[in-house]
Amino acid sequence: MGITARQPLLDESLENAPTTHAKLLAWVAEVSELTQPDSVYWVDGSEAENTRLTDELVEAGTLKRLNPELFPNSFAGSSDPKDVARVEERTFICSENERDAGFTNNWMDPAEMKGILTERFKGSMRGRTMYVIPFVMGHLDAEDPKFGVEITDSAYVVASMRIMARIGTDVLRKMEETDAFFVPALHSVGAPLEPGEQDVPWPCNEEKWIVHFPEERSIWSYGSGYGGNALLGKKCYSLRIASVMARDEGWLAEHMLILKLTSPENKSYHIAAAFPSACGKTNLALLDPTIDGWKAETLGDDINWMRFGKDGELRGVNPEAGLFGVAPGTGWSTNPNAMRAIAKGNSIFTNVALTDDGGVWWEGMTEETPAHLTDWQGNDWTPESGRPAAHPNSRFCTPIEQIDMLADDYHDPEGVKIDAILFGGRRKTTVPLVTEAHDWAHGIFMGATLSSETTAAAAGAVGVVRRDPMAMLPFIGYDAGDYLKHWITVSGKSDAAHLPKIFLVNWFRRTADGGFAWPGFGDNSRVLKWAIERIEGKADAVETPIGYIPTPDSLDLTGLDMTPADVEEAVKVDPKEWHEEVKGIEEWFARFGDSLPAELASQLDELKERFA
Numbered sequence: 001m002g003i004t005a006r007q008p009l010l011d012e013s014l015e016n017a018p019t020t021h022a023k024l025l026a027w028v029a030e031v032s033e034l035t036q037p038d039s040v041y042w043v044d045g046s047e048a049e050n051t052r053l054t055d056e057l058v059e060a061g062t063l064k065r066l067n068p069e070l071f072p073n074s075f076a077g078s079s080d081p082k083d084v085a086r087v088e089e090r091t092f093i094c095s096e097n098e099r100d101a102g103f104t105n106n107w108m109d110p111a112e113m114k115g116i117l118t119e120r121f122k123g124s125m126r127g128r129t130m131y132v133i134p135f136v137m138g139h140l141d142a143e144d145p146k147f148g149v150e151i152t153d154s155a156y157v158v159a160s161m162r163i164m165a166r167i168g169t170d171v172l173r174k175m176e177e178t179d180a181f182f183v184p185a186l187h188s189v190g191a192p193l194e195p196g197e198q199d200v201p202w203p204c205n206e207e208k209w210i211v212h213f214p215e216e217r218s219i220w221s222y223g224s225g226y227g228g229n230a231l232l233g234k235k236c237y238s239l240r241i242a243s244v245m246a247r248d249e250g251w252l253a254e255h256m257l258i259l260k261l262t263s264p265e266n267k268s269y270h271i272a273a274a275f276p277s278a279c280g281k282t283n284l285a286l287l288d289p290t291i292d293g294w295k296a297e298t299l300g301d302d303i304n305w306m307r308f309g310k311d312g313e314l315r316g317v318n319p320e321a322g323l324f325g326v327a328p329g330t331g332w333s334t335n336p337n338a339m340r341a342i343a344k345g346n347s348i349f350t351n352v353a354l355t356d357d358g359g360v361w362w363e364g365m366t367e368e369t370p371a372h373l374t375d376w377q378g379n380d381w382t383p384e385s386g387r388p389a390a391h392p393n394s395r396f397c398t399p400i401e402q403i404d405m406l407a408d409d410y411h412d413p414e415g416v417k418i419d420a421i422l423f424g425g426r427r428k429t430t431v432p433l434v435t436e437a438h439d440w441a442h443g444i445f446m447g448a449t450l451s452s453e454t455t456a457a458a459a460g461a462v463g464v465v466r467r468d469p470m471a472m473l474p475f476i477g478y479d480a481g482d483y484l485k486h487w488i489t490v491s492g493k494s495d496a497a498h499l500p501k502i503f504l505v506n507w508f509r510r511t512a513d514g515g516f517a518w519p520g521f522g523d524n525s526r527v528l529k530w531a532i533e534r535i536e537g538k539a540d541a542v543e544t545p546i547g548y549i550p551t552p553d554s555l556d557l558t559g560l561d562m563t564p565a566d567v568e569e570a571v572k573v574d575p576k577e578w579h580e581e582v583k584g585i586e587e588w589f590a591r592f593g594d595s596l597p598a599e600l601a602s603q604l605d606e607l608k609e610r611f612a
């Protein structure tokens, strides 16, 4: 069956464009002039529109409709094998001065970059429909709603953005009412179609450019159709551009989950946690506590916009409307809440395996491995195949409102008060299961020196330890030293009585025999309980040079096949390992040059003194 060029949904000339927003009209006209699409389509966000789009995607072979009895209104598709993750090497922060991009970002002069991109985008949408997606990150009725408009030539991006963000006509009307500023976010898969040329299921270009212009707050993304490269409301806007807005406006845009925990005494706490990509945010955000009487509710799983209120309290809000979660490892035993949300349907799966009865599967989803699957690349697969059936960075894209444990406060534009911040990474050695910071400044040091083994969420080697400050290494939209300094200055508005307690966690430490030192997942509730009891001044701790760790019997192990000796192993601070770690931190700080905040240099000196 041949795949034909996609037919436009609607051929609306710009004169009939459904908006009075002059800047938007001008930008849409300019982009369509440059990219030469067959037609321009304004996305309204409706159910009917989504049905038309997904029908079209099925016809084009991009998506397969799943068995509605298993996954209603759900679809699965596979990307080009060369387009499976964020491309950090091809991601640029084009600030006017190179210094402002800092050493953690690729930089090019903005004018030079615009020249290159203009060449790439010239005619890049030929033979395709150009979709205009008005969106807002955060709440439409927030005090200062953060608008964006994504122009894309990918219907898959439209369908995914509809899940991940608030999009469509309501947003456009509000933008018009206030003649609001919006972040122009331009995306093309970079695969124009010549007349009569057949399309491929996943058009993309070998050459990829993910580019941010922080001063003008704009985004240009070319060549990739996948995840954070293409759903521009997510990492490009809500972290890279938003971190710059946050610097200028006095708030924080962070790569964090937000979780509400209620104790058996009915006291509620909100925890924000920054873990690098594919290091457990979605899983902790959907925590199923294994300890009696504790209740967990979700607010967000990837992004947290935080602001200090006049009272000195830190409040956080999730700007997204969906989950774009790592599929492998998400299963009925590890994350039943995610599985229940997915099972309600209305989801798009990318690069997962297909079961013979029209469902999806990935490693870790079920105890039993199906005898036969179609793997993510469309090949027959059996357990003997000797390769994963799903890509390690395969994802489910699901509306957040399908989570049964979604907290009511998710809907509050004011967000929730953050009581504790967790920084965490994936480290086989050295870093204890949990460490409480001595104080706020030491906690910022913990975040600034956070390290983790790289994962499949980004293209490149997996398992290499790298520093990942606040889990934001690939997402800081400006100089990393200035970013850390901003954390220090912005919290200067508050005081010790209001500032959250900070903890460093590591669910991924290994024992001598190679197994995990800690069961993780639902049992992470035990670590959170300890953290909350530290806030309440109830739990015991041992002071070490790196901070406070739990005493062997202060962690609740009820019902767990673990002894206090095993806990000791999971939380131990090995001076030999830390000697190496301190060297790593020194090398890391040296890379900041002049922009390292003095407060952090003195934290390192103090750490060294405590080990001396």
Ligand code: GTP
Pocket (backbone or CB within 6 Å): 275, 276, 277, 278, 279, 280, 281, 282, 283, 284, 301, 302, 324, 325, 326, 327, 328, 329, 330, 334, 457, 507, 508, 516, 519, 520, 521, 524
């Ligand atoms: P991004 O969406 O890329 O930002 O990732 P994330 O931080 O939300 O990661 P996610 O929760 O999707 O977890 C990624 C992988 O880590 C999955 O394969 C999980 O199964 C695994 N994982 C999560 N939590 C734990 C844990 O407590 N212990 C262990 N051993 N693995 C975990």
Ligand code: SPV
Pocket (backbone or CB within 6 Å): 085, 086, 226, 227, 228, 229, 234, 235, 276, 277, 278, 302, 324, 457, 458
């Ligand atoms: C991450 O890589 O941190 C993600 C997935 O959450 S993506 O949207 O592709 O950035």
Ligand code: MN
Pocket (backbone or CB within 6 Å): 255, 276, 277, 278, 302
């Ligand atoms: Mn993420």
